Amino acid sequence: MEFFNAANDSSTVITVTDCSHAPHRLSGGNHSVASGALPNNWSQEEDGSLGYSVQQWRRVRRSCIPEKPNPSLSLWSVIKTCLGKELCKIPMPVNFNEPLSMLQRLSEDLEYSELLDRAAGCHSSVEQLCYVAAFSASSYSTTAHRTGKPFNPLLGETYELDRLEESGYRSLCEQVSHHPPAAAHHVFSQRGWTLWQEITIDSKFHGKCISVMPLGTIHLQFHSSGNHYTWSKVTSTVHNIILGKLWIDQSGDINIVNHVTKESCRLKFSPYSYFSRDASRKVTGVVTDSENRARFVLSGTWDDKIESAKIVESSGEASEQRTVYPTEAPKQLWKKYPLPENAENMYYFSSLALTLNEPEDGVGPTDSRLRPDQRLMEAGLWDEASAEKQRLEEQQRERRRRRRGKENEGYHPLWFERRTDCITGETSYVYKGGYWEAKESQDWSMCPDIF
Numbered sequence: 487m488e489f490f491n492a493a494n495d496s497s498t499v500i501t502v503t504d505c506s507h508a509p510h511r512l513s514g515g516n517h518s519v520a521s522g523a524l525p526n527n528w529s530q531e532e533d534g535s536l537g538y539s540v541q542q543w544r545r546v547r548r549s550c551i552p553e554k555p556n557p558s559l560s561l562w563s564v565i566k567t568c569l570g571k572e573l574c575k576i577p578m579p580v581n582f583n584e585p586l587s588m589l590q591r592l593s594e595d596l597e598y599s600e601l602l603d604r605a606a607g608c609h610s611s612v613e614q615l616c617y618v619a620a621f622s623a624s625s626y627s628t629t630a631h632r633t634g635k636p637f638n639p640l641l642g643e644t645y646e647l648d649r650l651e652e653s654g655y656r657s658l659c660e661q662v663s664h665h666p667p668a669a670a671h672h673v674f675s676q677r678g679w680t681l682w683q684e685i686t687i688d689s690k691f692h693g694k695c696i697s698v699m700p701l702g703t704i705h706l707q708f709h710s711s712g713n714h715y716t717w718s719k720v721t722s723t724v725h726n727i728i729l730g731k732l733w734i735d736q737s738g739d740i741n742i743v744n745h746v747t748k749e750s751c752r753l754k755f756s757p758y759s760y761f762s763r764d765a766s767r768k769v770t771g772v773v774t775d776s777e778n779r780a781r782f783v784l785s786g787t788w789d790d791k792i793e794s795a796k797i798v799e800s801s802g803e804a805s806e807q808r809t810v811y812p813t814e815a816p817k818q819l820w821k822k823y824p825l826p827e828n829a830e831n832m833y834y835f836s837s838l839a840l841t842l843n844e845p846e847d848g849v850g851p852t853d854s855r856l857r858p859d860q861r862l863m864e865a866g867l868w869d870e871a872s873a874e875k876q877r878l879e880e881q882q883r884e885r886r887r888r889r890r891g892k893e894n895e896g897y898h899p900l901w902f903e904r905r906t907d908c909i910t911g912e913t914s915y916v917y918k919g920g921y922w923e924a925k926e927s928q929d930w931s932m933c934p935d936i937f
């Protein structure tokens with residue numbers, strides 16, 4: 487087998503287009519053009535949903551990536567001297583990565599965007615809140631076995647997820663700060679909602695486990711009603727750092743507030759307990775209205791499904807102690823899709839995750855898909871990936887030094903700007919526009935060269 491060393495030529499794209507597990511070398515980005523004039527990643531489908539048959543072209547996205555190689559290197563041996571440190575300050579070889587950047591990982595929260603489409607169509611705002619709550623829990627659906635560390639994006643790295651045609655939304659992330667690492671995210675959906683957030687990750691290595699605390703507020707607004715929701719994330723804990731198989735637990739509360747109607751929902755994620763396994767991965771919550779009356783009960787698990795049940799007599803006030811309410815029959819709001827075939831050898835990626843790093847024409851030059859070390863790592867070329875990662879990081883330090891030299895010029899993100907939020911009072915980076923217009927005209931002259 488012959489592999490190409492991209493360390494000398496970062497314009498080369500290594501792609502794997504079929505499901506055999508050896509990496510193939512393809513040069514250039516033009517792998518999508520088949521012998522006919524049409525790209526081979528489009529397929530014609532018959533759509534009968536309109537009552538007559540239409541031939542439609544649909545993009546076929548990849549459903550596999552190269553299997554994860556398995557050289558055993560103990561995580562403990564690499565990080566045992568880093569007790570108390572933050573995860574992003576612990577130098578680690580790519581062996582512990584997954585072939586996605588943190589920006590791609592954040593975009594994965596949209597896997598169940600359909601819940602928000604449905605929420606947008608609710609007439610009752612308490613029912614809408616139930617769907618929003620189910621959506622917030624659904625972003626943890628594949629986390630239990632996803633123990634790979636996403637790549638820490640370079641400053642100015644971006645990731646677009648244009649699923650306008652398939653799912654009605656367009657999403658853009660940008661890494662807006664390096665120390666501490668922070669990403670800004672903006673999603674616009676034609677199906678009636680906009681979501682935005684800025685997220686920083688605080689983490690600590692405790693010895694036996696690592697706790698990861700994503701900080702920042704998620705905002706969601708529905709276009710027709712103007713209902714504006716906010717919430718934040720729970721703590722993720724990586725267990726078995728010293729011995730055994732790594733696994734991840736989620737614990738803590740998510741408090742979702744509709745700032746227009748003052749309705750709210752408190753979702754509790756119970757931590758894993760050796761003594762009551764039933765409680766593991768459990769999510770429970772109560773939706774209360776503006777008078778603090780309990781209206782819906784939510785229950786389920788973050789890795790399988792969430793149900794809602796309407797409370798019958800809306801008499802009692804919600805209270806911390808109260809856990810049992812008389813309800814109507816429960817209704818399933820969310821059910822996890824099964825993992826794709828062979829997922830256990832592909833970093834436990836979901837179907838959406840498998841498609842995130844697929845090369846795509848027309849994306850910005852700072853897009854995670856173009857990051858060479860990540861591409862090499864995906865292809866299983868770990869040594870080459872590690873070398874390339876070092877080169878990119880050194881180059882980033884050099885850019886930082888040059889900025890310092892120039893009059894204390896702080897860093898300014900390209901697509902996001904600082905604004906004070908009228909609800910939380912916090913300042914955060916919000917989308918200022920322009921990315922999709924630049925994509926439309928393929929004029930990327932404003933973009934830095936980070937790879």
Ligand SMILES: CC(C)CCC[C@@H](C)[C@H]1CC[C@H]2[C@@H]3CC=C4C[C@@H](O)CC[C@]4(C)[C@H]3CC[C@]12C
Pocket residue numbers: 561582591592595625626629632633634635636687696698700719722724732734
């Ligand atoms: C060295 C190794 C073991 C450390 C691995 C740490 C990994 C598992 C951590 C680091 C950052 C974490 C992510 C931080 C933020 C979010 C967004 C949220 O909506 C879903 C969970 C998710 C996506 C976390 C999943 C777990 C995560 C990926």
